[in-house]
Amino acid sequence: MADDKRSSTSVTNVEHHGEVHHEKAVVGNTHLVAERGHLATDQFGHSLLEFDPKAEAKLRFKIDLMIVPTVSILYLFCFIDRANIGNAKISGFDVDLNLKGYDYNLILSVFYISYIFFEIPVTVLCKWMGPGWFIPATTLCFGICSIATGFVHTKEAACGVRFLLGLFEAGMMPGIAYYLSRWYRQAELALRLGLFIVMAPMAGAFGGLLASGIMRLDSVGNVTGWRMIFVVEGIITVFLGLISFLLVTDRPATAKWLTAEERDLAIARVKSERIGATEVLDGIDKKKLLRGMLNPVTLGTAFTFLLCNITVQGLAFFAPTIVKTIYPTKSVVQLQLFTVPPYVVGGFFTVxxxxxxxxxxxxxxxxxxxxPLTIIGYILFLSIQTAQVRYGAIFLVASAVYAIGPISNAQVSANVVSDTARSSALGLNVMLGNMGGLISTWSFLPNDAPNYRIGNGINLATNSLMLLVSILLLWWMKRDNKKRDGRNTEEELSGLSLHDIQDLEWKHPAFRWKP
Structure with missing residues (x-):
C-alpha cells in the first residue's frame, strides 16, 4: 500500500471526531478506496477522504466532454420520436388515418400504457445489462419504431407501433439519470441532468424546425406528407443508436479515455458520499430495490413529477394544436415555427x-x-382571450415545468444510498411522472376547443397542488432530520453485520435527507 503512488495528487485523509484512525490506515488512497471491500465513510456518514479540487475539476471536465453530449443527443431524438406525432397531426396524420372523436387521444395513451408498465423493469434491466449496452440498444429500437410509424394506415396499426415505442423509450430518462449517477457527485448531478433533459424542450423547438423543413420536401423515396416526418427522424435516430455503441462508456472502471489514477478518483469520490458502501456498483438486491421505491422522498418527489408532467407532456403533444387555435389563419409551416420560441425559453430555464x-x-x-410561473400562465389562459397574451402564457409555462425533470431526478438520486436503490427509485420517479403523461393525453379534448378551459383548468389545479406538496415535503425533510439528530448511531448499529448496515439505506441512523 505504501508503494501505491497513484493517489498522491488526488486525495488526503480527513479525521472526524477522532474516531477513524484505524480506517484512515486502510483507505489511505484512491486506488484502495476504488477497490471492492473498502469503506469511504465512517459509521456516521462522514467521508474519510478529502479530494484535491484541481484534480476533481480536471476529471469532471473530462467526464462532461465525453458523457453529457452523447446522452443529450440521444435523448433529444428520444423526445422528438415521441412528440413528433403532434407535428404530424397538423400536417394531416389524423385526416389520412380517418381519426374521429377521441381516436388521437387514444393513440397517445397507448404509448404511456407500455411506458408506465415497463418503466421499473427496464430501469433495473439497465443496471443488469449496464448502461453502455442498454442505452444504445433501446435507442436503436425506438428509432425503428419511429420509422414504422411512417407506414401505418389504420388507427390500430398506429396504436401498435406507439405501444412498442413506449416500451423502448421507457428506460431512457431513468436509464440516463442512473447512468450519470455513476459518474457524478450528488451536488453535481442536477446540472448534468439538466443538460440532457433540456433536450425535451429543445426537441419541441428543433422538432418543429425539422418538421417544417421536412414538410417542404416533395417526398423521401416513395414517402410523402406527414409520413416523411417519422421516417426521416427515425432514420437519424437509428444512425445515432448504432454510433452510440462505440461512444457510451459503461462506468468509470471501463473508461479507456481516463488514466488509471482518474478512474480510481472517479470511483472513490462517488463512493465517499454513500454511507457504509464498500463498492459503487453493488449487486441487485431485493431489499435495496424496495427501499429505493418506498423511500419517502422518492414517493413525494415522484408525485410532484407526476403533477408537473401533465403539463410537460401536454405541451409536447398539444402545443402545435394550441398555437393553431391562437393563430387559426397561419399556414402549417408557420404554426410549426411558432412552437419554437417557447421551447427555447423553456430550454434556457431547464439549464x-x-x-x-x-x-x-x-x-x-x-x-x-x-x-408560481406555471400557475400564472394558466390563469392567463383561462382569463384572457387576446392572442398575444395567450401565446405569451406558453412562455411562462415552458420556462418553469421542464426544469422539474432534472431537479426531481437529482433529488431522488441524492436521497438514496446504493446503486441498486438508485435504479429502482429513479424508475419509480419517472414511472409516476409518465402517469402524468398519460393523464395529459386526455387533458385537451376536441370538444373543449378552441379555448380548452378544461385542459387549462386541469393544469392550473395540478400545478397548484404541486406547489403545496413540494412545500410540505421540504418541511417534512427538515423535521425528520431534526428527529434523526437525537438518534444514537453506535447503539443502533451495534451487532449488525456490514451487509445488514448496507441494507438499511435511508433507515441508517446517520443518514440525513438532502433537500
Whole structure:
C-alpha cells in the first residue's frame, strides 16, 4: 500500500471526531478506496477522504466532454420520436388515418400504457445489462419504431407501433439519470441532468424546425406528407443508436479515455458520499430495490413529477394544436415555427435552475419556486382571450415545468444510498411522472376547443397542488432530520453485520435527507 503512488495528487485523509484512525490506515488512497471491500465513510456518514479540487475539476471536465453530449443527443431524438406525432397531426396524420372523436387521444395513451408498465423493469434491466449496452440498444429500437410509424394506415396499426415505442423509450430518462449517477457527485448531478433533459424542450423547438423543413420536401423515396416526418427522424435516430455503441462508456472502471489514477478518483469520490458502501456498483438486491421505491422522498418527489408532467407532456403533444387555435389563419409551416420560441425559453430555464441547484446544493426550494410561473400562465389562459397574451402564457409555462425533470431526478438520486436503490427509485420517479403523461393525453379534448378551459383548468389545479406538496415535503425533510439528530448511531448499529448496515439505506441512523 505504501508503494501505491497513484493517489498522491488526488486525495488526503480527513479525521472526524477522532474516531477513524484505524480506517484512515486502510483507505489511505484512491486506488484502495476504488477497490471492492473498502469503506469511504465512517459509521456516521462522514467521508474519510478529502479530494484535491484541481484534480476533481480536471476529471469532471473530462467526464462532461465525453458523457453529457452523447446522452443529450440521444435523448433529444428520444423526445422528438415521441412528440413528433403532434407535428404530424397538423400536417394531416389524423385526416389520412380517418381519426374521429377521441381516436388521437387514444393513440397517445397507448404509448404511456407500455411506458408506465415497463418503466421499473427496464430501469433495473439497465443496471443488469449496464448502461453502455442498454442505452444504445433501446435507442436503436425506438428509432425503428419511429420509422414504422411512417407506414401505418389504420388507427390500430398506429396504436401498435406507439405501444412498442413506449416500451423502448421507457428506460431512457431513468436509464440516463442512473447512468450519470455513476459518474457524478450528488451536488453535481442536477446540472448534468439538466443538460440532457433540456433536450425535451429543445426537441419541441428543433422538432418543429425539422418538421417544417421536412414538410417542404416533395417526398423521401416513395414517402410523402406527414409520413416523411417519422421516417426521416427515425432514420437519424437509428444512425445515432448504432454510433452510440462505440461512444457510451459503461462506468468509470471501463473508461479507456481516463488514466488509471482518474478512474480510481472517479470511483472513490462517488463512493465517499454513500454511507457504509464498500463498492459503487453493488449487486441487485431485493431489499435495496424496495427501499429505493418506498423511500419517502422518492414517493413525494415522484408525485410532484407526476403533477408537473401533465403539463410537460401536454405541451409536447398539444402545443402545435394550441398555437393553431391562437393563430387559426397561419399556414402549417408557420404554426410549426411558432412552437419554437417557447421551447427555447423553456430550454434556457431547464439549464439555469439545475445550475443554481448545483451552486447551492439545494433542490427542493427550486421546485417550489418554479410552480408560481406555471400557475400564472394558466390563469392567463383561462382569463384572457387576446392572442398575444395567450401565446405569451406558453412562455411562462415552458420556462418553469421542464426544469422539474432534472431537479426531481437529482433529488431522488441524492436521497438514496446504493446503486441498486438508485435504479429502482429513479424508475419509480419517472414511472409516476409518465402517469402524468398519460393523464395529459386526455387533458385537451376536441370538444373543449378552441379555448380548452378544461385542459387549462386541469393544469392550473395540478400545478397548484404541486406547489403545496413540494412545500410540505421540504418541511417534512427538515423535521425528520431534526428527529434523526437525537438518534444514537453506535447503539443502533451495534451487532449488525456490514451487509445488514448496507441494507438499511435511508433507515441508517446517520443518514440525513438532502433537500
Amino acid at each position: 439555469l435552475l439545475p445550475y443554481f441547484c448545483t451552486i447551492f446544493n439545494k433542490r427542493q426550494i427550486f421546485v417550489i419556486m418554479s410552480a
